[in-house]
Amino acid sequence: MKTIDVLGKPCPIPVIEAKKALTEQNTDSVLVKVDNFVAVQNLEKMAKGYEYGYSYSEKPEGYFEVLINKNEKSPPKARAIENEQENKNEQENKNDGLVSNSLTVVISRDTMGAGAEELGKILIKGFIYSLAELPVPPKSLIFLNSGARLTSNDANTVDDLKKLEQKGTEILTCGTCVNFYGLQDKLAVGAITDMYGITERMSASSNVINI
Numbered sequence: 001m002k003t004i005d006v007l008g009k010p011c012p013i014p015v016i017e018a019k020k021a022l023t024e025q026n027t028d029s030v031l032v033k034v035d036n037f038v039a040v041q042n043l044e045k046m047a048k049g050y051e052y053g054y055s056y057s058e059k060p061e062g063y064f065e066v067l068i069n070k071n072e073k074s075p076p077k078a079r080a081i082e083n084e085q086e087n088k089n090e091q092e093n094k095n096d097g098l099v100s101n102s103l104t105v106v107i108s109r110d111t112m113g114a115g116a117e118e119l120g121k122i123l124i125k126g127f128i129y130s131l132a133e134l135p136v137p138p139k140s141l142i143f144l145n146s147g148a149r150l151t152s153n154d155a156n157t158v159d160d161l162k163k164l165e166q167k168g169t170e171i172l173t174c175g176t177c178v179n180f181y182g183l184q185d186k187l188a189v190g191a192i193t194d195m196y197g198i199t200e201r202m203s204a205s206s207n208v209i210n211i
Contacts, residue, residue, distance in 0.1 A: 018046065
């Protein structure tokens with residue numbers, strides 16, 4: 001059994017780390033330590049989706065331990081999910097990357113959603129982390145307006161962006177926005193582009209997500 005300590009880590013990190021551990025060879029079960037009940041519920045949904053055994057306990061110290069067990073051989077439902085993903089990946093490869101490279105994500109602010117700014121910063125961090133964990137990454141990730149701050153060297157998103165770049169995602173930050181916010185010497189990942197370059201990427205993509 002493998003133990004995963006994700007205390008203090010926001011969604012979706014506990015689920016992603018648990019799924020990654022369960023795909024490792026010789027790992028039939030994981031014990032996940034989390035500090036909020038939402039994470040417990042999300043882990044339960046993941047486990048039930050794959051028909052894995054699931055239980056949790058609350059500790060006196062104020063955290064939860066979630067135990068997820070899988071069989072040596074994946075149950076029918078889990079195999080169906082895995083086979084569907086494998087078939088999808090094979091089809092994308094046959095299309096010379098047209099499917100996997102069709103997505104452009106435009107991030108125009110350094111928070112996500114409307115409401116509390118502190119929460120928005122947590123959400124945008126989680127979103128970029130999730131993008132970095134996708135089996136098929138976006139083709140391009142574009143940062144506009146205050147979103148330009150997310151590619152600067154003091155942002156907590158830089159490591160995930162570098163991981164995306166290593167996977168082949170093009171990371172672009174608006175030059176006008178960099179100048180406006182005084183970030184000329186702080187770019188930590190990707191490259192500077194102009195509005196025409198941004199427009200080109202967006203028009204060439206079959207799918208564009210705006211955040």
